[in-house]
Amino acid sequence: MDRWRTVSSVLFEQYLRPFAVVMCSLLLAGVVSSAFIHSSWQQVKAGQVELSLEAVEDTLGHGAVIGVLGGFRTIVADFLWLKLNAAWEQQDRVELNALLRLITTLDPRPEFFWINGARMISYDVPRWRIREAGGYDAISAHRERAIIEEQAEQAFTFLEKARAFHPENYRLVMEVAQIYLNRLKDDAKAAEWFLKASRLPDCPYYVSRMYAELLRKQGKLNEAYTYLTGLYQSLPNDDPYALKNVVLERIHELEAELSIPVWERFMPSGAGIL
């Protein structure tokens, strides 16, 4: 009994008490310091890209943990982008996908990563996959189309993730439209996305004209005419990039195609009747 008492006393004196003292001191220090640093932490946190546990897990698998822990995630992301270019040159799509995910997790701010990543996924990877399958001559048109659609879908998911970080960025929306237009040859969907892009801030004027042209291409002449007349009225007079004269020309072309009587034709405000 005495021996047990001695052992427990030694355990308490040597381990438990110092541990309890340290923990209590740390807790006290934490309470004091967190109150002191709270506002500064909010400022630091507001300026940092959010990092989830999932993102940390991703980085752990790729040796970029130093970047996450060290704080220079931007630099690590930039270096990984260089590494990604090497994977792209070697046409290593598995590495490419993994690195794209990692880079955009570490630093989702530059649209450069998202747009170029989406282009790699949708334009380059299908070619690699077709080549892996034996080349364009070896696979059926159906299979080729399936690969292109699969990769385009991946690019759309990637760009959707991008839009969560840049909801007002017209370039990302336009990229979706371009993939529909150039890769999937889906004019209807492309037009839908060009229209979405045109409604975002700072979107160039030509996006609206592209939308109208796609409507024309689909044979939706009335819709294109209505859109262009509305567009013409909304364009500024003093901005040469608005190209109001080009829009007016297209309106007149559509009027001719639609055989609209002269007296019902669009008359821009400010122009007198001869």
Add this chain to the structure above:
Amino acid sequence: MLNASEAFVDGRLVRYGDIAVFALLQWVKFGMIAGISLLVASFAQTNLYTVVVSFFVLLVCQLQYIALEAYAGIESAFASLLVRGLAMVFPNFQLFNVGDQLVYDVETVLPLVTVCKITVYGLFYMLFFLGLAQLNFRRREI
């Protein structure tokens, strides 16, 4: 490919003066890590134990804010209190990861007061850990 100058049109200008400030903050952080290592060493029996435990404490300190946020919506009052208590025990190293904000991001420049506060926070913990380590070493003969 998208032109890099277009992508970074808003500027990613390096402010070299702030690199020095960031370096100072890193030294303060290293001081805290050194303090933690000494505190662990004051308990430890082997060198390896000190290195491993110090590294894990470093990880916990670095990532504690994520855990705290992840458990912010926890329903159980006891579990919430426990997590908060644990978060209080470990200093927040993420505070020192302001390299991007100091050196690059011109839109959200960190105020000098914030940098000073982070430095004071680090110095406080550095001295605190060193004090605790010293206290423990005094009680140790072997």
